[in-house]
Amino acid sequence: MKKNIVLLPGDGIGPEIMESAKIVLNTIASEYNHEFTFHEHAIGGNAIDRFNNPLPEETIHACVAADAILLGAVGGKKWDNNPSHLRPEKGLLGIRKALGLFANLRPIKGFKSLLHASPLKEEKISGSDILIIRELTGGLYFGTPSERRENGDIVVDTLYYERHEMERIIEKAFQSAMQRKKLLTSVDKANVLESSRMWREIVDEKASVYPEVEVEHLLVDAAAMKLITEPNHFDVIVTENLFGDILSDEASVLTGSLGMLPSASIRTDGVGLYEPVHGSAPDIAGKGIANPLGMILSTAMMLRHSFGLEQEAAEIEKAVNETLEQGYHTADLQIKDGKLAGTKEITDAVIENLTTKSISNSICNMYV
Ligand SMILES: NC(=O)C1=CN([C@@H]2O[C@H](COP(=O)(O)OP(=O)(O)OC[C@H]3O[C@@H](n4cnc5c(N)ncnc54)[C@H](O)[C@@H]3O)[C@@H](O)[C@H]2O)C=CC1
Numbered sequence: 001m002k003k004n005i006v007l008l009p010g011d012g013i014g015p016e017i018m019e020s021a022k023i024v025l026n027t028i029a030s031e032y033n034h035e036f037t038f039h040e041h042a043i044g045g046n047a048i049d050r051f052n053n054p055l056p057e058e059t060i061h062a063c064v065a066a067d068a069i070l071l072g073a074v075g076g077k078k079w080d081n082n083p084s085h086l087r088p089e090k091g092l093l094g095i096r097k098a099l100g101l102f103a104n105l106r107p108i109k110g111f112k113s114l115l116h117a118s119p120l121k122e123e124k125i126s127g128s129d130i131l132i133i134r135e136l137t138g139g140l141y142f143g144t145p146s147e148r149r150e151n152g153d154i155v156v157d158t159l160y161y162e163r164h165e166m167e168r169i170i171e172k173a174f175q176s177a178m179q180r181k182k183l184l185t186s187v188d189k190a191n192v193l194e195s196s197r198m199w200r201e202i203v204d205e206k207a208s209v210y211p212e213v214e215v216e217h218l219l220v221d222a223a224a225m226k227l228i229t230e231p232n233h234f235d236v237i238v239t240e241n242l243f244g245d246i247l248s249d250e251a252s253v254l255t256g257s258l259g260m261l262p263s264a265s266i267r268t269d270g271v272g273l274y275e276p277v278h279g280s281a282p283d284i285a286g287k288g289i290a291n292p293l294g295m296i297l298s299t300a301m302m303l304r305h306s307f308g309l310e311q312e313a314a315e316i317e318k319a320v321n322e323t324l325e326q327g328y329h330t331a332d333l334q335i336k337d338g339k340l341a342g343t344k345e346i347t348d349a350v351i352e353n354l355t356t357k358s359i360s361n362s363i364c365n366m367y368v
């Protein structure tokens, strides 16, 4: 299979973990006889430095023409306080919007060998398997106006949604629930927000179309608590942009580290963008210690969702599982025993497991 993949490494640890993704994909290409061509483009802070634009036209054109896109992460202190049109997030938010990537799928599924890496009790998180579906191109992050007024003493952000934007993400969530355990938790703040009241209405309307799906509504504050106290309760969670952003970072605690989480930013059809859930981690950038597994697992999501390469995706997930079972872990996992590894060492271990075709032939039952 021939595929043109655009790489947007971004800032901070972005380029470090993108290197790991590239090595993994090259290995898959040679093992399975695929031809993956990579084209690297600028986005975020480095794009501001080079082109005075966090999202150059050239990057948008390349993404539109790509078969799939991989993104590392953007941002850092140097750029975070720039005027809003230059903020690197505009680059990331901009590309999501430009490509119409309204659905962000964030699977929260821990590996067995990392159960003890979570600060939560093992018996509580064991077996938890959650798919957070976050609306990605609307809400507070995109609403206008978003500005300071009265000499900077008044601030305005706007939470704006159109019905069709809610309908399409909620529809996607019902479809996902149908393929899973058929429990859909809709998270909102309907006791306060008008937007949440419309959200709830739409969820209830759609529920009649999917009678097999059990639907529950949770207010976001209670949902945040229940994610930690009763993670096994959940199957699919659907929520708007801001809530989904926050809840998914919180849920990463179940897996041992934010560095473990992959995601897919997709639309109903057309190009998808695959990105770890975390940011550019400026505090560890350049040290060679970043956890590349969220990025590597994002490549597996890309192979599965954009190219239909289920077996190749499963091989990557299995190789990650074996690497962890062999005791390799990066510093963020805060594990005392085992083999403390940097980005390169743990990537090498994944590659070794990919190419030796499994020491144990058992299918990774946590991530396949
Ligand atoms: N998708 C993106 O590009 C995102 C970008 N950002 C941007 O990233 C910058 C830093 O934001 P933060 O709030 O610090 O969030 P962050 O997610 O970059 O980091 C939070 C904490 O998690 C750690 N961490 C994150 N990913 C890791 C990995 N792969 N391996 C090991 N440790 C990891 C970091 O070292 C830090 O201690 C900001 O400029 C922010 O705007 C934040 C979130 C998402």
Ligand SMILES: CC(C)CC(=O)C(=O)O
Binding pocket: 089, 092, 093, 141, 245, 277
């Ligand atoms: C610019 C932010 C919305 C990025 C972020 O935190 C995310 O997408 O998870």
Ligand SMILES: [Mg+2]
Binding pocket: 245, 246, 249, 277
């Ligand atoms: Mg986030």
